[in-house]
Amino acid sequence: MFTFISNTYFACGVLFVIEGSLGIILGKTYFRGWREVSILEAIITFLLGIALIYYDLKRKPYYVKCNKCIKIFKYEETIRGKCPNCNIKTKKATKKEINEYENAINQKEVEILREEKEANNITKPKKNQKER
Ligand SMILES: [Zn+2]
Structure with a gap:
């Protein structure tokens, strides 16, 4: 689990997925305070998160x-x-x-x-x- 946390791409991806999900469900996200977002913004954030996680898992080891x-x-x-x-x-x-x-x-x-x-x-x- 620690290697996942120390991995920036994966961590960002998870964060984006959470923010995107919040936006889709509640219509607002929390990032240093609640902020209203459009459904399009929320979906883009969510998909970006998925893409980041996918990229990280497919990435060749260094x-x-x-x-x-x-x-x-x-x-x-x-x-x-x-x-x-x-x-x-x-x-x-x-x-x-x-x-x-x-x-x-x-x-x-x-x-x-x-x-x-x-x-x-x-x-x-x-x-x-x-x-x-
Ligand atoms: Zn050595």
């Missing part, structure tokens, strides 16, 4: 790289841009680095799935063909 430990992080994983391991400023990752990182994650998932499959095969009781 990757950064630490030069000291040569690790790639999602920006949300850093401490305001600093490496969580070394506590030094990170750099924006290049496209090549991001691809390598994503491939590594996919590779790991494939391996985990394969290991699970193998484990299941071992623990499953084998059907005895002779018994009938």
Whole structure:
């Protein structure tokens, strides 16, 4: 939840949706005091809020790289841009680095799935063909 709050686009979107809903239902919105709005204004505010939330959820994660430990992080994983391991400023990752990182994650998932499959095969009781 905290990452959502710290995310400006998402927070603005939620605010706009709430303001828009108030406008549609009550004909007025609250922003440092009540203010009357037209239904058109309210609908535009509401739709803008939806668009902001949609944009934020569809947005690609922002990757950064630490030069000291040569690790790639999602920006949300850093401490305001600093490496969580070394506590030094990170750099924006290049496209090549991001691809390598994503491939590594996919590779790991494939391996985990394969290991699970193998484990299941071992623990499953084998059907005895002779018994009938
Ligand atoms: Zn580091």
